[in-house]
Amino acid sequence: MSHHKVVYLDNNATSQTAPEVVAAMLPFFGELYGNPSSMHTFGGQVKAHLDQARQRVADLLGCSPEEIIFTSCGTESDNTAIMAALRSFPGKRHVVTTRVEHPAVLNFCQDLARRGHEVTFLPVDRQGNLDLNQVEDSIRDDTALVSVMWANNETGVIFPVEQIAAMAKAKGAVFHTDAVQAVGKVPISLKDTQIDMLALSGHKLHTPKGVGVLYVRKGTPFVAYVMGGHQEHGRRAGTENVPYIVGLGRACELARQRMVDENTRVKGLRDRLEEGLLKVEATMVNGDPNRRLPNTSSVSFEYVEGESILLMLSDLGICASSGSACTSGSLEPSHVLRAMGVPFTAAHGSIRFSLSYYSTGEEIDHVLKHMPGIIERLRKISPFWQKYKTSKACATPGYVEP
Amino acid sequence: MWEYTDKVKKYFTEPVNVGEVENPDGVGEVGSLACGDALKLTFKLDEKGRIADAKFQTFGCASAIASSSALTEMIKGMTLEQASKITNKDIAAFLGGLPPEKMHCSVMGEQALTAAIRNYQGLEPLPSEEGEVVCECFGVTDKEIEKVARNNNLHTVEEITNFTKAGGGCGKCVDKIEELLAKIWSTAAPTQAAPIQPPKKKLTNIQKMKLIEETLEREVRPALKADGGGIELIDIAGDVVQVSLRGTCSSCAASQATLSQFVQTKLREFVTPELVVEEVKP
Numbered sequence: 001m002s003h004h005k006v007v008y009l010d011n012n013a014t015s016q017t018a019p020e021v022v023a024a025m026l027p028f029f030g031e032l033y034g035n036p037s038s039m040h041t042f043g044g045q046v047k048a049h050l051d052q053a054r055q056r057v058a059d060l061l062g063c064s065p066e067e068i069i070f071t072s073c074g075t076e077s078d079n080t081a082i083m084a085a086l087r088s089f090p091g092k093r094h095v096v097t098t099r100v101e102h103p104a105v106l107n108f109c110q111d112l113a114r115r116g117h118e119v120t121f122l123p124v125d126r127q128g129n130l131d132l133n134q135v136e137d138s139i140r141d142d143t144a145l146v147s148v149m150w151a152n153n154e155t156g157v158i159f160p161v162e163q164i165a166a167m168a169k170a171k172g173a174v175f176h177t178d179a180v181q182a183v184g185k186v187p188i189s190l191k192d193t194q195i196d197m198l199a200l201s202g203h204k205l206h207t208p209k210g211v212g213v214l215y216v217r218k219g220t221p222f223v224a225y226v227m228g229g230h231q232e233h234g235r236r237a238g239t240e241n242v243p244y245i246v247g248l249g250r251a252c253e254l255a256r257q258r259m260v261d262e263n264t265r266v267k268g269l270r271d272r273l274e275e276g277l278l279k280v281e282a283t284m285v286n287g288d289p290n291r292r293l294p295n296t297s298s299v300s301f302e303y304v305e306g307e308s309i310l311l312m313l314s315d316l317g318i319c320a321s322s323g324s325a326c327t328s329g330s331l332e333p334s335h336v337l338r339a340m341g342v343p344f345t346a347a348h349g350s351i352r353f354s355l356s357y358y359s360t361g362e363e364i365d366h367v368l369k370h371m372p373g374i375i376e377r378l379r380k381i382s383p384f385w386q387k388y389k390t391s392k393a394c395a396t397p398g399y400v401e402p
Numbered sequence: 403m404w405e406y407t408d409k410v411k412k413y414f415t416e417p418v419n420v421g422e423v424e425n426p427d428g429v430g431e432v433g434s435l436a437c438g439d440a441l442k443l444t445f446k447l448d449e450k451g452r453i454a455d456a457k458f459q460t461f462g463c464a465s466a467i468a469s470s471s472a473l474t475e476m477i478k479g480m481t482l483e484q485a486s487k488i489t490n491k492d493i494a495a496f497l498g499g500l501p502p503e504k505m506h507c508s509v510m511g512e513q514a515l516t517a518a519i520r521n522y523q524g525l526e527p528l529p530s531e532e533g534e535v536v537c538e539c540f541g542v543t544d545k546e547i548e549k550v551a552r553n554n555n556l557h558t559v560e561e562i563t564n565f566t567k568a569g570g571g572c573g574k575c576v577d578k579i580e581e582l583l584a585k586i587w588s589t590a591a592p593t594q595a596a597p598i599q600p601p602k603k604k605l606t607n608i609q610k611m612k613l614i615e616e617t618l619e620r621e622v623r624p625a626l627k628a629d630g631g632g633i634e635l636i637d638i639a640g641d642v643v644q645v646s647l648r649g650t651c652s653s654c655a656a657s658q659a660t661l662s663q664f665v666q667t668k669l670r671e672f673v674t675p676e677l678v679v680e681e682v683k684p
Contacts, residue, residue, distance in 0.1 A: 305438065307404075307463035311414065324438065324463075332539070332571055333438065344436045348461075381420050381467060383442040383459035384435055 004317030012354035018206035028243035053249025062189030074201030075104035077214035085145035088221035092144035127288040128157035150182035155287030156296025184255035211244035267294035300346035407498035413468035430518030539571025588625035
């Protein structure tokens with residue numbers, strides 16, 4: 001391990017746990033162990049904490065507490081939403097989603113396609129944006145579900161989900177959004193939208209891992225995915241994960257208070273980081289700079305490979321992610337960057353920094369101090385950098401899409 | 403997070419022999435930007451024909467950089483004949499091992515070395531380019547897969563992907579790799595067969611028949627099927643097993659060899675060592 005202090009800039013992967021959240025959870029690991037479904041007062045008192053957490057989540061999302069279902073994670077919420085829509089409309093076999101979804105939606109939809117459903121995977125442009133005319137044209141009478149993420153985890157690009165929800169509604173399709181990255185970073189008021197279902201994840205909001213939420217609008221047809229007891233009004237069986245749900249309630253309360261900070265101070269730090277990194281030669285930012293989360297930055301350093309950059313950063317205590325092939329273990333660079341047509345030269349050298357409420361100016365300075373040297377060292381080793389420097393002719397075009 | 407050995411980390415953070423040798427005697431370039439890793443190896447010989455200097459330039463992950471740097475250290479002072487015997491296994495061993503998913507980095511080193519030596523000899527970069535491309539995503543040929551599979555005793559598609567990347571892109575060629583593996587290991591069986599074990603006790607005729615049928619089903623048919631052929635058990639008289647070949651196998655000139663070398667070896671291995679296989683025409 002390195003002797004450097006940890007500079008955690010990988011909050012889109014998982015966020016630093018908030019001490020306030022952990023403090024709120026602790027009693028429920030100990031003395032307050034009752035089952036909220038019990039008829040005795042000892043268990044019943046726990047139910048009050050569960051209700052309070054539900055209210056706090058609803059306050060953050062701008063909806064009613066009855067519309068909140070607690071789950072184990074964002075992936076469970078996404079899977080449940082898709083299954084619920086398909087089971088509610090057995091006659092409709094068509095699903096619309098995008099090519100840049102998180103695997104929780106993308107892989108599930110690819111599986112649906114293999115099992116006889118028809119799935120439209122919408123493309124994005126070089127900036128990572130959808131073509132809204134194309135979205136509208138793709139929704140048909142037999143479309144059961146439209147699932148479009150609120151914000152992309154790799155680039156931070158925000159989709160106009162409220163508009164797309166209205167399009168889906170107009171054609172009688174259910175609209176679901178994976179809002180795991182957006183919640184707490186962009187203002188959300190579900191009652192003012194036509195969004196039917198929304199997934200969020202606790203550990204992106206500074207809780208420990210193991211809790212999520214599925215919002216289901218009142219009146220939306222719903223079939224439970226996890227069946228068993230009557231918990232969550234029969235919509236998600238299984239004894240409630242009380243400590244984590246209580247923690248999530250506290251985290252949502254904090255997120256409401258910190259929303260302004262996210263969009264001013266944190267955004268300012270991100271912009272400063274990006275500005276500094278762009279001073280390194282042959283560097284580019286991935287994703288529409290005008291439609292992005294305030295905390296996310298995907299930067300590509302051409303002609304070097306992401307894993308090598310990450311390991312050198314790691315030695316300095318800096319935590320980030322990469323869309324390069326070598327870090328994913330899949331041998332191909334990120335599906336998001338490929339869908340955007342990011343050139344090979346840049347896709348393999350992409351680094352994602354994701355900040356949070358806990359990020360500081362000193363941390364950004366630390367990265368800016370060391371990054372140019374790391375890139376220079378790796379470019380000295382790279383056979384392509386010299387070619388690029390001498391001829392400038394090596395730059396490869398975008399991906400040829402199948 | 404990959405588990406790299408300290409030696410991999412050392413050769414990554416402090417790589418030696420970075421760059422290009424001036425007026426090189428041999429140059430080997432493999433990989434590409436599209437693939438995600440690439441290596442350019444250059445070397446210079448001394449008057450006695452030994453590698454006096456070797457340098458590398460690598461685009462890739464930590465294990466690719468470490469493998470390349472290690473390779474240059476290994477070959478310095480060697481004759482070309484000695485160097486040509488270095489395999490990916492030697493590179494991985496030098497580094498104290500590589501994660502399975504990263505073995506292709508050591509294969510890239512071996513390929514660059516081969517290409518550089520061939521370049522010195524005035525030959526095309528890689529002999530494997532004569533083969534047929536199996537994996538279009540990473541441009542891997544059947545010859546390359548076969549070589550790596552045999553050198554490293556690889557039997558599954560996953561292993562092939564770890565070592566060559568083939569099959570790790572769109573996944574369309576996975577079936578082809580499976581077929582290729584079946585072919586490689588069915589023809590290799592005679593030389594690689596386990597030492598023949600004496601039977602524990604004499605089998606009854608019923609037991610023998612049952613065991614022969616089972617062995618054909620489990621060990622023989624899948625391999626023949628990969629070539630588009632099949633085998634039928636006709637009769638068993640004492641230790642003589644009469645079989646007939648179906649489909650592609652029956653018209654194949656090599657069918658006689660298939661029989662004696664493969665079916666008989668399998669039956670002797672799993673039933674009893676006295677068995678003799680005879681082909682009868684259907």
